[in-house]
Amino acid sequence: xIQVEQSPPDLILQEGANSTLRCxxxxxxxxxxxxxxxPWGQLINLFYIPSGTKQNGRLSATTVATERYSxxxxxxxxxxxxxxxxxxxxxxxxxxxxxIFGAGxxxxxxx
Amino acid sequence: xxxxxxxxxxxxxxSGTSVKIECRSLDxxxxxxxxxxxxxxxxxxxxxxxxxxxKATYEQGVEKDKFLINHASLTLSTLTVTSAHPEDSSFxxxxxxxxxxxxxxxxGPGTRLTVL
Numbered sequence: 001x002i003q004v005e006q007s008p009p010d011l012i013l014q015e016g017a018n019s020t021l022r023c024x025x026x027x028x029x030x031x032x033x034x035x036x037x038x039p040w041g042q043l044i045n046l047f048y049i050p051s052g053t054k055q056n057g058r059l060s061a062t063t064v065a066t067e068r069y070s071x072x073x074x075x076x077x078x079x080x081x082x083x084x085x086x087x088x089x090x091x092x093x094x095x096x097x098x099x100i101f102g103a104g105x106x107x108x109x110x111x
Numbered sequence: 112x113x114x115x116x117x118x119x120x121x122x123x124x125x126s127g128t129s130v131k132i133e134c135r136s137l138d139x140x141x142x143x144x145x146x147x148x149x150x151x152x153x154x155x156x157x158x159x160x161x162x163x164x165x166k167a168t169y170e171q172g173v174e175k176d177k178f179l180i181n182h183a184s185l186t187l188s189t190l191t192v193t194s195a196h197p198e199d200s201s202f203x204x205x206x207x208x209x210x211x212x213x214x215x216x217x218x219g220p221g222t223r224l225t226v227l
Contacts, residue, residue: 031214041149041202043218045113086154090214094160094168096143099206099216101154 002027002091006102013077013109021072021105023087030097031090032063034072037104038083046072046085077109114138115207117219124195125227132190132222134205140185141207145216146178149202161188185209195226 003026013019023032034046047054047061049070054061058077063070074081084106088099114137124130134144143162147155159180161167167180177199179191188207192199202223206216 033215035218041204041221041223043155043204043206045215045217048215088155096160096168097214098157098160099145100157103154 001093002029002089002100004087004089004100004102006085006087006105008105009103011105011107013107015077015079015109015111017077017109018073018075019077019107021074021085021087021107023070023072023089023102025068025070025089027068027091029065029068029089030092031099032070033088033090033099034061034070035086035088036081036083037086043086074107077107079109079111082107082109113215113217115141115205115217115219117205117222119222120220121223121225123225123227126196127194129191129193130195130224132192132203132205132224134188134190134207134219136186136207136209136217139207140209141188142185142209143207144182144188145206145208146180146188146190147204147206149204149221151202155204158190192224195224197226200224200226 005024035043051065060073084104088101090097118133146158159167159169161182182188204221206218
């Protein structure tokens with residue numbers, strides 16, 4: 001099945017810094033989503049981005065489907081950005097589009 | 112829009128008892144719902160996929176007789192952990208897709224299960 005790899009696994013930032021998180025996937029995908037899991041476990045949808053570039057405030061994402069990777073950019077980081085960032089790629093299997101999650105990037109933003 | 116709720120948010124039960132977790136899509140009709148499991152400091156693992164009115168499709172290694180899924184309507188799916196044991200303790204998260212954002216999955220807040 002499809003493999004989803006995220007890097008870096010851990011990231012420590014000073015408030016105000018910028019960062020780039022990477023997601024590589026091993027096969028063609030129907031869908032790619034980025035999530036932020038907050039300390040209470042809730043997954044918050046950041047981007048649905050099977051291809052192209054999207055921006056939402058201080059966050060933006062780019063997926064290059066032909067080269068099988070996606071990037072999440074966080075600018076001017078804030079302490080509230082701390083948490084785990086997951087990317088998940090969808091593959092069609094068994095009649096359904098299933099999301100396969102990467103291992104996540106654990107981000108800590110210090111004041 | 113695209114809000115998914117779960118109930119309960121946490122539950123503690125004795126070994127051998129059964130626990131039911133509800134997942135509801137509040138503002139859209141979910142064509143498909145998914146159940147995931149997450150152990151501490153690990154990623155989410157898909158357990159099963161369900162469509163309203165049909166049997167769930169379980170991932171390899173997931174016991175369908177232990178994790179019963181009922182998708183009764185386009186807004187409600189339930190996961191019942193039968194004869195729970197301490198190793199079933201985990202964070203269970205549901206997701207749903209449907210409505211105007213057809214291919215995008217939206218996640219519930221999760222249910223933390225502790226089996227004593």
